[in-house]
Amino acid sequence: MTTATAPTTPVLTPEMVAAIQALFPRYPTRQAITLPALHMVNAKLRHVPMAAIPEIAKVLELSPAQIYDTMTFYGFFKTEQGGYVRAWVCRSISCALRGAEEVLEKMCDTLHVHPGGTTDDGKITLEFGECLGLCDFAPAVLANEQVYKSVSLDQVDEICALMKVQAEQQANGTAIPTL
Amino acid sequence: MAEFEPVLTANIHKPDSHTLPVYEAGGGYQAIRKVLGEMSPVQVVDLVKASGLRGRGGAGFPCGLKWSFLPQNHPGPFYMCINADESEPGTFNNRILMELDPHQVIEGIMIGCYATKATTAYLYLRYEYPTAYRRLQQAIDECYAKGYLGDNAFGKGFALNIYMHRGAAAYICGEETGLIESLEGKRAWPRIKPPFPAIEGAFKKPTVVNNIETLACVPHIVNRGVDWFKSMGIPADPNNPRDPGSYGPKLYCISGHIEKPGCYEMPLGVTCRELVERYGGGVWKGRKGKAAIPGGISMGLLSEPEWDTKLDFAGPGKAGCLGLGTAAVVVLDETVSIVDFLHNSCRFFAHESCGQCTPCREGTSWSERILYRIKQGKGRLKDLDLLATIGDSIGIMPGTTICGLADGAAWPIKNALKKFRGEFEDYIKRTNPTGYANSQPVEALEVIGLGAH
Structure with missing residues (x-):
């Protein structure tokens, strides 16, 4: 756990608080906004810092423990910052049958990370995924919103290079939306 | 087999199939107009009950029956939760529907909500479907702009709001009460039943949880009728009073060691072998098959000699599998250990x-x-x-x-x-x-x- 940030610099900006509050009318309880709030923070900061938890709890009128309890159930949310590109290599059965384990291993070698790790330059976080629902394109990789379909070992170098470009675009705010 | 006309996937090959104008040009949003103009909620429930539509999410529970379990004299509110947490390995049919024909899904939600008197629908979508998220949200926005959603939808006094709610990469959220817990902002720990969601679901209120494909079938049942729906599939076994039959079209997924992986629409009851050979182009690389998962990995395995099993709700069980599941077939060739x-x-x-x-x-x-x-x-x-x-x-x-x-x-x-x-x-x-x-x-x-x- 990182040391606490100074109390004068809240993690949630006034805009984020307003965005969370804007969801109040949609749900009969505040607690239901836990996941949307966590997603909002995660999308902006690429992680959910510990300091954000009591702030979210305050907006939702909950105990920080309730937020933390829910958040840690979903392995999706991390307390350490990830890369600008978060990539999942699917390892479930349809992808595994078509070489996903080998793709994941080569991608780890190419990026010098273990599954779940982030490259030294902070650009790419590489994880394994369980069934991404892209079985018709096995083996599949999801990198932020970009889908790499039917990936062969020969394409791994190129895809890693593309993910680096994607990460730079994200970092300097010039990313092209995928839709 | 008579020539089969795909309905659930009739739009997906059109350019901009995910947009409102394309959906409406193909007859979209006529079923909800018919329902709002001519039918009571009970009539819609009875129609869907009579069609024999069974849930496409895995358990195969009769949809109309599920709707009829909602208490009659409850002050409300009633909720609809749409289960779009598709995470069963091998399964991607709902992704196809949401990405390529989201309005068909939304029309199904509208009719389902009218039938169950739900005024709020939460569409619980797995996080890993960003394209589906954007297209569904865009489709919902189009509907609000057109007056198809909101407090007075279609100008008929029909109130409905649909909200997207994104999951966070947890398979268990596909279990209906796990989904409800997750929606409520808690760990997705499934609840002990009873009470079933129809009595006490989301936020302790009567709730129906339906799968995407199930709801997508509903507008077609309204438009084409019960006889049309029941003309497809495998009829109920007359010797088994507990068999509700397997009617209607189904989206089958084929993946793994297959020449042409994909999602294919056909009447319920196609055999695994027909699916592999006629639609999937056969086992890849000219190899022999060893086994196939019949409907998502949790259903078990059909060995190759068992591939003549019919993939209807009753078929895989006869071969020792758990059931039809999501009808997602994953082929293992002879080289797999x-x-x-x-x-x-x-x-x-x-x-x-x-x-x-x-x-x-x-x-x-x-x-x-x-x-x-x-x-x-x-x-x-x-x-x-x-x-x-x-x-x-x-x-x-x-x-x-x-x-x-x-x-x-x-x-x-x-x-x-x-x-x-x-x-x-x-x-x-x-x-x-x-x-x-x-x-x-x-x-x-x-x-x-x-x-x-």
Whole structure:
């Protein structure tokens, strides 16, 4: 756990608080906004810092423990910052049958990370995924919103290079939306 | 078989199929207008009941019957939850519908909400579907702009809001009460039933949870009628009063070792072999098939000689599988080691067990470790008995868990041991010639490498 940030610099900006509050009318309880709030923070900061938890709890009128309890159930949310590109290599059965384990291993070698790790330059976080629902394109990789379909070992170098470009675009705010 | 006309996928090949103008040009939003203009909610429930539509999410529960369980004189509010957490390995039919024809899904939600008097619908979408998220949100926005959603939808006094709610990469959220817990902002721990969601669901109110494909069928039932829907599929077995039959079109997914992986629409009841050979272009690379998952990995395995099994709601069960599940077929060719298959399956369920019930949490984790040990050449014949014990003791069926995740974890183990036991024994003897007969306790191998989690 990182040391606490100074109390004068809240993690949630006034805009984020307003965005969370804007969801109040949609749900009969505040607690239901836990996941949307966590997603909002995660999308902006690429992680959910510990300091954000009591702030979210305050907006939702909950105990920080309730937020933390829910958040840690979903392995999706991390307390350490990830890369600008978060990539999942699917390892479930349809992808595994078509070489996903080998793709994941080569991608780890190419990026010098273990599954779940982030490259030294902070650009790419590489994880394994369980069934991404892209079985018709096995083996599949999801990198932020970009889908790499039917990936062969020969394409791994190129895809890693593309993910680096994607990460730079994200970092300097010039990313092209995928839709 | 008479020539089959696809309906659920009729739009998906059109340019901009995900937009409102294209959907309406193909007759979209006529069914909801008909419903709002001519039918009472009870009539809609009765219509869907009469059609025999069964849930497409895995359990196959009759949809109209589920709707009819809502209490009559309840002050409300009633909620609709749409289960778009599709995460069953091999399954992607809902992704196709949401990405390529989101308005068809929304029209189904509208009719479902009218029938169940729900004024708020939460569409619980798995996080890993960003394109579906954007297109559904865009479609919902289009509907609000056109007056098709809101307090007075279609100018008929019909009030409905649809909100997207994104998951966070947890398989268990596809279980309907796990989904509700997750929606409420808690751990997705499935609830003990009863009470069923129809009585006490989201926010303690009567709630219906329906799958995307199930709802997508509803506008077509309204437009084309019960007779049309029942003209497809496998009729109820007259000798089995508990069999509701398998009617209507179904989106079958084929993946794995197949020439043409994809999503194919056809009437319920196609055989696995027909699906593989006629639609999937056969087993890839000219190889022979070894086995196929009939409907998502939790349904177990059909060995190649069993591929003439009909993929309707009753068929896979007759071959010892858990059921039709999501009708997602995954083909294993003759080169696949059954050890590798089962290790992959056990690893998945160990990763996705929610941890609430001890038999599931521990059983899935032990089975993964045993399979890993076998895979690494340290297996013993006794390990197969241990696996069988786990397979027989975790799940709703032996009465040890709250939800069916553990049954889904157990079934591949049971089927693989029953149908491929000889291969397991050969593998263990070949890879562990000096230790295979050992029946004393052995140290667990540390699960390392890419399988770590």
